[in-house]
Amino acid sequence: xxxxxxxxxxxxxxxxxxxxxxxxxxxxxxxxxxxxxxxxxxxxxxxxxxxxxxxxxxxxxxxxxxxxxxxxxxxxxxxxxxxxxxxxxxxxxxxxxxxxxxxxxxxxxxxxxxxxxxxxxxxxxxxxxxxxxxxxxxxxxxxxxxxxxxxxxxxxxxxxxxxxxxxxxxxxxxxxxxxxxxxxxxxxxxxxxxxxxxxxxxxxxxxxxxxxxxxxxxxxxxxxxxxxxxxxxxxxxxxxxxxxxxxxxxxxxxxxxxxxxxxxxxxxxxxxxxxxxxxxxxxxxxxxxxxxxxxxxxxxxxxxxxxxxxxxxxxxxxxxxxxxxxxxxxxxxxxxxxxxxxxxxxxxxxxxxxxxxxxxxxxxxxxxxxxxxxxxxxxxxxxxxxxxxxxxxxxxxxxxxxxxxxxxxxxxxxxxxxxxxxxxxxxxxxxxxxxxxxxxxxxxxxxxxxxxxxxxxxxxxxxxxxxxxxxxxxxxxxxxxxxxxxxxxxxxxx
Amino acid sequence: xxxxxxxxxxxxxxxxxxxxxxxxxxxxxxxxxxxxxxxxxxxxxxxxxxxxxxxxxxxxxxxxxxxxxxxxxxxxxxxxxxxxxxxxxxxxxxxxxxxxxxxxxxxxxxxxxxxxxxxxxxxxxxxxxx
Numbered sequence: 087x088x089x090x091x092x093x094x095x096x097x098x099x100x101x102x103x104x105x106x107x108x109x110x111x112x113x114x115x116x117x118x119x120x121x122x123x124x125x126x127x128x129x130x131x132x133x134x135x136x137x138x139x140x141x142x143x144x145x146x147x148x149x150x151x152x153x154x155x156x157x158x159x160x161x162x163x164x165x166x167x168x169x170x171x172x173x174x175x176x177x178x179x180x181x182x183x184x185x186x187x188x189x190x191x192x193x194x195x196x197x198x199x200x201x202x203x204x205x206x207x208x209x210x211x212x213x214x215x216x217x218x219x220x221x222x223x224x225x226x227x228x229x230x231x232x233x234x235x236x237x238x239x240x241x242x243x244x245x246x247x248x249x250x251x252x253x254x255x256x257x258x259x260x261x262x263x264x265x266x267x268x269x270x271x272x273x274x275x276x277x278x279x280x281x282x283x284x285x286x287x288x289x290x291x292x293x294x295x296x297x298x299x300x301x302x303x304x305x306x307x308x309x310x311x312x313x314x315x316x317x318x319x320x321x322x323x324x325x326x327x328x329x330x331x332x333x334x335x336x337x338x339x340x341x342x343x344x345x346x347x348x349x350x351x352x353x354x355x356x357x358x359x360x361x362x363x364x365x366x367x368x369x370x371x372x373x374x375x376x377x378x379x380x381x382x383x384x385x386x387x388x389x390x391x392x393x394x395x396x397x398x399x400x401x402x403x404x405x406x407x408x409x410x411x412x413x414x415x416x417x418x419x420x421x422x423x424x425x426x427x428x429x430x431x432x433x434x435x436x437x438x439x440x441x442x443x444x445x446x447x448x449x450x451x452x453x454x455x456x457x458x459x460x461x462x463x464x465x466x467x468x469x470x471x472x473x474x475x476x477x478x479x480x481x482x483x484x485x486x487x488x489x490x491x492x493x494x495x496x497x498x499x500x501x502x503x504x505x506x507x508x509x510x511x512x513x514x515x516x517x518x519x520x521x522x523x524x525x526x527x528x529x530x531x532x533x534x535x536x537x538x539x540x541x542x543x544x545x546x547x548x549x550x551x552x553x554x555x556x557x558x559x560x561x562x563x564x565x566x567x568x569x570x571x572x573x574x575x576x577x578x579x580x
Numbered sequence: 581x582x583x584x585x586x587x588x589x590x591x592x593x594x595x596x597x598x599x600x601x602x603x604x605x606x607x608x609x610x611x612x613x614x615x616x617x618x619x620x621x622x623x624x625x626x627x628x629x630x631x632x633x634x635x636x637x638x639x640x641x642x643x644x645x646x647x648x649x650x651x652x653x654x655x656x657x658x659x660x661x662x663x664x665x666x667x668x669x670x671x672x673x674x675x676x677x678x679x680x681x682x683x684x685x686x687x688x689x690x691x692x693x694x695x696x697x698x699x700x701x702x703x704x705x706x707x708x709x710x
Contacts, residue, residue, distance in 0.1 A: 572620075
């Protein structure tokens with residue numbers, strides 16, 4: 087039958103015009119009530135900075151604005167719409183109970199300048215969250231101030247610097263394994279250190295010989311992620327910490343991968359002096375645009391005096407207060423007390439699960455990642471062949487021989503209805519495919535995901551060009567990423 | 581693409597063409613393939629000095645941002661200004677028009693640690709089969 091549709095209203099399967107393109111002259115989205123004060127001439131009041139009009143500003147009705155953004159919102163892919171196996175990001179379910187608790191009137195509406203005696207409940211939430219995180223990591227004290235993982239790193243490295251300065255010499259370098267997250271070198275540099283890369287060994291872990299050689303009297307410490315970005319636990323972590331300590335350095339742990347350890351292993355027990363946690367990863371607070379993030383820092387006793395101010399403390403009679411009187415503090419890291427709402431959600435998650443629940447969560451996350459690895463290793467290359475923790479890293483080595491790379495496979499996954507895995511990271515694996523299913527994925531969902539990746543491998547064998555053109559089921563097909571980066575067009579009308 | 585015999589190579593996948601005390605430096609075909617589409621190249625200024633085995637520039641691709649390490653020490657005499665507008669030359673002609681910088685070498689003996697083309701190709705095979 088002939089397709090008679092000539093024009094159609096925008097709907098979920100169609101591309102969406104820009105808000106500017108919906109504009110028609112003279113439309114106005116607001117209808118202000120009559121003035122209840124004497125009118126003032128804006129032109130007179132503002133003088134030469136006054137303008138009557140903004141050229142090209144979209145003129146649309148309120149309903150058109152609502153529909154435009156509502157339609158765009160249906161394009162989102164989130165944890166609430168499907169599996170989100172983006173390695174290193176721990177995209178797990180954010181339980182709705184967190185949101186219920188965060189909206190409780192006393193927690194949601196309290197003012198940060200409220201006097202302490204009226205804010206006891208909020209202070210207790212902060213105090214208890216810090217205590218729970220200290221218990222989970224085995225560390226002695228926690229600051230909830232840093233607003234993201236990278237800010238936590240900065241806070242931690244600044245504390246290492248402050249402590250070493252107190253010992254008489256801040257030293258010059260921080261060692262970072264070549265598998266590290268890109269934020270690590272940046273945090274180190276901003277803290278006034280130079281970073282020195284450590285080459286991983288054939289198993290993807292820290293090479294003790296290499297470390298021993300690098301760990302000179304000029305080195306302030308080691309910054310490591312454990313399990314590392316290959317999803318592999320550093321089995322020699324106790325020896326590693328001992329070596330760093332014996333040369334007068336400190337051990338910083340990037341806690342981005344704590345989803346593999348909670349309830350099973352405590353970083354304090356394997357020699358970590360300072361670390362950060364990502365509440366928006368491990369402790370189910372929202373990610374990204376919906377955030378904000380939260381990157382609490384946990385320290386051993388000897389670093390406690392350097393924590394950011396204020397700290398939340400408790401008097402012997404059980405009253406909570408904010409302590410600003412800390413002469414050795416590195417100072418303030420964030421306005422007020424960090425992203426308070428995230429502490430509320432994380433605490434709700436921790437208490438709802440309890441110790442056994444948290445341990446189960448970790449075990450499920452590790453089991454899921456190993457299941458994915460076991461069921462895909464016969465079709466995709468496994469560069470570091472050993473049991474993984476919460477994520478596994480495969481590579482496109484076999485597919486690359488047919489001209490298909492990790493980014494192409496990721497785009498084809500979109501056609502199968504899944505969010506892509508992390509591509510091309512960690513950098514020590516050529517063509518990396520980094521998959522972190524988290525504990526939230528059911529076996530049924532994992533099987534569908536695995537079937538999709540197996541099917542794509544088959545497509546690559548039979549007709550690689552098909553995969554190279556993916557995605558083909560989306561509103562917009564493959565974007566010219568190189569073109570966009572080389573010649574970015576930042577105006578809506580070229 | 582073959583690796584020119586007149587070049588010397590580093591383990592970090594840079595090449596250098598030494599002519600008397602002048603050295604032309606670029607990244608290898610293997611490097612550009614691994615990087616993917618190059619979108620931006622950051623180079624030193626003429627007159628800056630570069631040190632062997634230390635980073636002197638940055639190559640940014642759609643996948644990653646990578647330091648480029650100097651195979652030899654010296655002062656920069658010329659930079660490939662075409663890369664400003666056409667970073668894709670690094671992909672299309674890595675051993676030719678995609679060169680990065682020319683330096684006047686301060687120590688011509690600095691090339692002893694570098695690999696000849698056949699040694700580099702062996703090195704690539706070993707790296708890839710790991």
